[in-house]
Amino acid sequence: MGAENRPFFGVFVALCYNVGMEEQIKYIKTWLGTGSINIFGLPMSGKDTVGVRLAEAIGGKFLSSGAIVRAMEQATAQDITGGGKLMPSNLFYEWVLPYFEKAELAEYPLVLSSIGRWEGEENQVISVAKTSGHPIKAVVMLQLSEPDAIERWEAAKLLNDRGLRADDADPKVFQARINEYREKTVPVLQHYQELGILVPVKASAARDQVFQNVVEALAGFASRTSKLVAEL
DSSP: GGGGOOOOOOOOHHHHHHHHHHHHHHHHHHTTTTOEEEEEEEETTTTHHHHHHHHHTOOOOEEEEEHHHHHHHHHHHHHSSSOOOOOOOHHHHHHTTTGGGGGGGGTTTEEEEOOOOTTTTHHHHHHHHTTTOOEEEEEEEEOOOOHHHHHHHHHHHHTTTTTTGGGGOOOHHHHHHHIIIIIIHHHHHHHHHHOOEEEEEEEESSSSHHHHHHHHHHHHHHHHHHHHHHOO
């Protein structure tokens, strides 16, 4: 190919990429209906970044368990998760699960960030989500190694580009969050895998690439398993 044609080729590739992404997003939106996609991953894996972007792309609503819990901690003057530990399940059921029933969310698909992190909570999440008209149709697991998560945390702390909470600056607290994920949340993901709705996605790339990975994985999952997921 001549040098004079390369810019045109680059534009052509970009257009094809955008069209492909748009079609995949439309397919996900149609398949999902008012259902839910729950996103999990280690701290710094990009759950909220991907979740917000995906919700916007499909015209849905984004719910973050972390944001809900922090708001409730502030409202009740409690510090339950500041040490990096997960909130007790009884408070999770009381504070987080009622959001599924909110009238303003009724007509929208939901993208969730780690709703139900402690083993056993996933059963309640599945039940409440289905009853409210937002059945869990897929669970995305953002795959990031612990060393990569720590490296991202260290970079974010230096750049101060994530609006880190005060407790995030403490390496012991950050390690506690990793330990909680490994010990309490990994069994949750194993349960979703047994149900056939776990979608692993590599999350070690740049943000745009991770989002593309998620969209491609969800579109492929939807095309393969629509009948199975509809029955959960």
